[in-house]
Amino acid sequence: MAGIDPNVFALADNPNTYTPLGRGDERIVRPRFVLWMGGDGGDVKWSVAQRFRFDRDELDDVIAEVHDLLRERGRDRCSWEVGSGARPPGLPRLLLERGMVWEDDPLQIGMVLDHEPEPVPEGVSVRLADTRDAYAASERIARTAFGMQYELSDQQLTALFERSDLAVSRRYLASVDGVDVATGNAIFTDHGVVLNAGSTLPEWRGRGAYRALVRARWDAAVAAGTPVLVTQAGAMSRPILERLGFVAVCEVRALLDAFGEREDAT
Numbered sequence: 001m002a003g004i005d006p007n008v009f010a011l012a013d014n015p016n017t018y019t020p021l022g023r024g025d026e027r028i029v030r031p032r033f034v035l036w037m038g039g040d041g042g043d044v045k046w047s048v049a050q051r052f053r054f055d056r057d058e059l060d061d062v063i064a065e066v067h068d069l070l071r072e073r074g075r076d077r078c079s080w081e082v083g084s085g086a087r088p089p090g091l092p093r094l095l096l097e098r099g100m101v102w103e104d105d106p107l108q109i110g111m112v113l114d115h116e117p118e119p120v121p122e123g124v125s126v127r128l129a130d131t132r133d134a135y136a137a138s139e140r141i142a143r144t145a146f147g148m149q150y151e152l153s154d155q156q157l158t159a160l161f162e163r164s165d166l167a168v169s170r171r172y173l174a175s176v177d178g179v180d181v182a183t184g185n186a187i188f189t190d191h192g193v194v195l196n197a198g199s200t201l202p203e204w205r206g207r208g209a210y211r212a213l214v215r216a217r218w219d220a221a222v223a224a225g226t227p228v229l230v231t232q233a234g235a236m237s238r239p240i241l242e243r244l245g246f247v248a249v250c251e252v253r254a255l256l257d258a259f260g261e262r263e264d265a266t
Helices: 006-013 056-072 091-097 132-145 154-163 209-223 238-243 259-265
Strands: 026-029 034-037 047-050 078-082 101-113 124-128 169-176 179-189 192-200 229-233 247-257
Touching (some): 006 229, 006 247, 034 056, 056 091, 078 091, 101 238, 124 209, 132 154, 132 179, 179 209, 192 209, 209 229
Parallel strands (some): 192 229
Antiparallel strands (some): 026 034, 101 229, 101 247, 179 192
């Protein structure tokens, strides 16, 4: 993709730095890094450090600063997402040397679509998960598709739904022949719509639900006046996104910093 808008590239390289905050989320922006902390999602609270801009001899100070900010908020682990624009060079290797480990799917490819994708396949429909029951159905699909080992309670599901803000983030449900089989999120920004959490139940893959979710979110992006889709794709989703016309623009390497466990071990 020639001449990519720098704002779109930034969304692909460091999405948590530039997407609007949801209810309960917090973002700390420092010259050397950005730390995003998600609200209570019913599991271990998700925290992400990214947009690194510092010299190599500052690394230990940056790690200590990130850890202090997390401890102050009762958190003891964090993902470090090292994008193509990160400094210093070779940062993933330096983080591994300090006890971090690769995430389960460590290489994410930032991808962008700026033209109309395929239409929704016949027999597939997509709707907003804008009720508590629809949201709960989408959450169960995502947890099954991603291999999470336990379900959320009714109370946790209700709390998650009540935290949702359709002005910022929308969740979609895809149905095949009337059966809910896939889900995906869309986060709306001034420069495009960021896609995440796209997932289809294993037994329903290959029926067009994923493609339908992409098309529905494209239509929403057009309606919002920002006809660009941005996502970070893991190994499973990259092939279908390429077939739909997404273009790779950057690479992001993700590491897990479970510093609380390392401290317990000492």
